[in-house]
């Protein structure tokens with residue numbers, strides 16, 4: 213709480229009667245004090261030369277005590293409870309000066325003071341020379357700026373309200389309905405979660421299944437960066453008890469007008485992580501329960517929110533040494549699945565997308581922007597998004613890495629590797645098990661979201677591309693805050709459709725989903741505005757209630773009992789099977805068509821590898837670090853290849869082509885080497901012959917010798933060179949078709965028993981000399 217000192221000082225100096233009264237030593241005993249004799253009264257009116265602070269303080273305390281007693285006797289116990297003794301140890305010098313002014317305060321101000329300041333256990337955040345430290349560590353001095361915070365909120369009291377109204381620039385919060393604080397969050401996730409949830413509950417979380425759960429909000433403070441240290445920034449955030457966050461705005465030393473106006477604010481979250489908190493602790497406190505819930509068939513969402521460079525990506529992804537929430541969640545998920553695999557079947561599918569400049573892109577298989585559509589069962593889905601079925605953690609890690617390489621990151625003034633997009637990793641876990649004669653299927657979805665940084669344009673960069681990105685990021689985050697507001701206020705219309713991000717988050721914010729928000733903040737006073745903003749929205753998000761948690765996404769399929777029912781089932785399954793077969797055949801036909809088109813001369817990958825003019829003119833292509841390889845299928849402009857279903861096939865095909873090409877190259881090299889060896893061998897023979905036979909050998913003879921020798925070698929079955937498998941483009945050679953490379957090609961057994969996959973190879977006699985021989 214801010215303690216105004218300027219006005220008090222001036223009141224005393226300026227001859228304010230009230231102030232003068234308390235500044236004189238006469239004030240030690242109030243005028244109205246009973247039993248005060250005339251001599252004493254005279255003496256007290258004499259000016260006292262000792263204006264020591266301690267004396268003033270003592271006088272004040274005495275008066276306050278008496279005043280309190282009087283009030284208590286006149287108004288009863290209620291008033292007594294409100295007026296408490298100002299603890300001497302907890303107030304600094306500013307408090308003393310303030311005392312003189314108290315009489316001049318209005319009724320409202322007194323009520324405010326009574327409600328917040330004179331609390332015996334008030335937390336005092338002291339900042340000496342702008343240096344944070346525990347309040348008890350030092351004695352107060354003239355340079356100290358003291359912020360007195362009220363106690364943590366009582367159930368019916370939202371402590372930030374009054375403070376915010378007077379001090380903060382954030383929107384003032386209306387007296388919100390009291391949160392059911394200090395209740396343990398019950399997710400009914402089973403087993404061993406209870407204890408952990410209770411611990412979280414003790415820290416302030418509250419939730420209830422039947423009435424709907426609320427979003428759990430955590431705050432993570434990152435360590436001061438080197439850049440911030442070099443810029444001489446000071447710490448303005450303090451986390452106490454792994455729950456309370458104290459934010460102090462430190463006045464500039466040169467700002468004389470506001471030198472003593474220190475503003476502070478206190479927030480309380482489900483848990484707050486100081487800068488030294490390990491990734492594993494963040495995961496176990498915030499996300500581990502959600503993973504368990506997903507295995508039970510419930511949806512869960514974790515999203516990181518905060519200013520640019522506040523540590524969102526670090527929290528979500530982490531580093532190789534310190535993996536973040538995404539990685540730990542995936543590992544945990546696979547571990548748990550493996551532990552339970554004895555009683556059922558699990559399948560894990562994942563997708564990874566980004567929202568960049570209000571377009572949705574598939575990070576695992578980059579291509580065209582995806583369209584969002586509403587699905588009654590699945591909620592908002594990105595049409596055509598690739599779903600990968602994963603079988604191990606390593607596989608997921610590779611996919612994650614691949615996705616992150618495709619993610620749009622750019623250096624900004626604040627962060628070297630700033631994420632310019634919102635990234636959403638979705639893991640769908642399907643669990644199937646037999647319950648008696650029924651087959652039960654549970655589906656749970658875990659969404660892990662790394663939002664782009666909320667920032668002012670000036671904080672990042674005002675240049676065109678960055679500011680366009682910034683505008684879009686802010687647009688989506690603004691839409692997010694509008695949705696939060698609407699949800700908190702219980703409005704019927706929640707503007708999810710204002711941005712792609714909120715459309716995708718619709719389930720997490722307003723659906724029946726366990727949602728966790730991790731607000732990332734920087735400790736630096738240079739980021740005070742951003743930190744305050746982040747904490748404000750995090751505080752607001754605490755009040756969002758999601759829909760009541762139902763029994764999970766469970767589907768029960770009852771196996772038929774009688775023989776006729778079973779026969780029916782068999783028939784149905786056979787029908788389904790044949791339909792699927794037909795679909796496979798259709799897909800294969802499509803694949804062949806795509807294969808043919810991709811191998812057409814103008815569609816060769818080498819030609820497409822260079823970025824097309826279209827690519828270079830798109831706004832993101834100059835800056836975006838999107839990997840464009842021939843494997844992503846983006847270079848094929850045929851209509852078929854644009855279909856997402858075909859993309860995978862094309863990619864597969866391209867992979868095959870690449871493998872075969874590399875094989876050809878390898879064999880060519882081998883062939884060349886062998887030819888060289890044979891040349892040398894022939895040369896050696898000729899030389900030996902020449903040394904025996906003085907007749908000069910002609911060039912013609914040499915050539916003939918070589919050819920006949922080759923034939924002889926071949927006939928002898930010694931020729932192991934793969935040259936017979938690949939032929940040079942001799943005039944009779946056919947143009948290569950896709951059959952030459954496809955796995956389905958009519959293979960031919962070559963003379964040496966090896967399979968050839970080329971028509972040319974099959975039709976061309978093996979003795980056709982290689983290009984390498986035709987000097």
Ligand SMILES: Nc1ncnc2c1ncn2[C@@H]1O[C@H](COP(=O)(O)OP(=O)(O)OP(=O)(O)O)[C@@H](O)[C@H]1O
Nearest residue numbers: 434435520521522523524525526627630631664665
């Ligand atoms: N808890 C932490 N411990 C150590 N280093 C951290 C921590 N949090 C963040 N950092 C470091 O701070 C820098 C910025 O973090 P990060 O990239 O995660 O920020 P961000 O919020 O994702 O920013 P943007 O929104 O611009 O992408 C990184 O170098 C990161 O390693």
